[in-house]
Amino acid sequence: MMIDLIGGGSLGLLYGGKLAAAGADVRLWCRTPEQAAKLASRGITIRDADGGTESQAKAGSFFAGPLEGFAEAWTARPGRWILLMTKQKDTEEASRMSAGRLASGKRATDHPPGVVCFQNGYGHMEKLEKLLPGWPLYAAVTTEGAKRADACEVVHAGAGTTWLGPAGREHARHMEERPEELVQMLQKAGFSAVLANDIDRRIYRKLLVNSVINPLTALWNVPNGELLASSERLRTMSMLLQEALAVYDASGIAWEEDIWDQILEVCRATAGNISSMLKDVRNGAETEIDWINGAVIGLANQAGVRAPLHELMVGLVKGLSIREE
């Protein structure tokens, strides 16, 4: 099964490495030609949390190339699946760059490829639907923990589950892509992967978790578990959650009664971890705040209500990124 995987970050290396090691025909597209060259000569090493080798995709067992080459290579030899593992902004840019060529390539194939988005938050899928009209879009939610060590090496910090399911209004038109085969391939590669018919619900639930944990860990500069350290912190978290739940109610989006306990459980289970947003702030990288708390604000706007605390989070976290530069 040919899989084009876009993004040479922690998830791209983890999935690309394990899929290639399991025999999938992987093409890994990364932002810089330098990383692509290193991957082509060194392969991918996946380490376990103790530093041992969990698995390895040898050089030559997969293709690695710079993202500019993707659309041309895909048109010449279309793959079955495109897994998008870049940040939201890069995903939109890559899709915009490639959309025209991919669309002409798609017309030439019998089986339109499925596109799977692994990004946090909400909002990028709608943009993708517009850029790739009629493409079968999938969303994936994963709890895999991975940390990139260098261009070719990733630490698999914690095994999780990957849920994958059809998303987007256009989806029903194409069912030929057989997502169960991709799920089986992921399972063969050692992932706990599940085909979900309720992926929207999972995305909305993850949005609640991320919209509370991520900005606050970034602002307070603490690992996830430290959010539980004082009643003031818990109160701030609860206020953010209540505001998001009111937005969901106004938007007709269902939420689970025990969502507060779920958020506390994520803090406990990932107590020593640095959230992705804090990591970005510390690295001086652009954060996902527009797709997380910004997504809550977007839903509020659509429903004609306000979400001032989430607006405050966006303003403060963006201020943080600027200060770090």
Ligand code: KPL
């Ligand atoms: O998804 C996460 C993130 O950091 O983006 C959580 C669940 C908060 C774990 O760190």
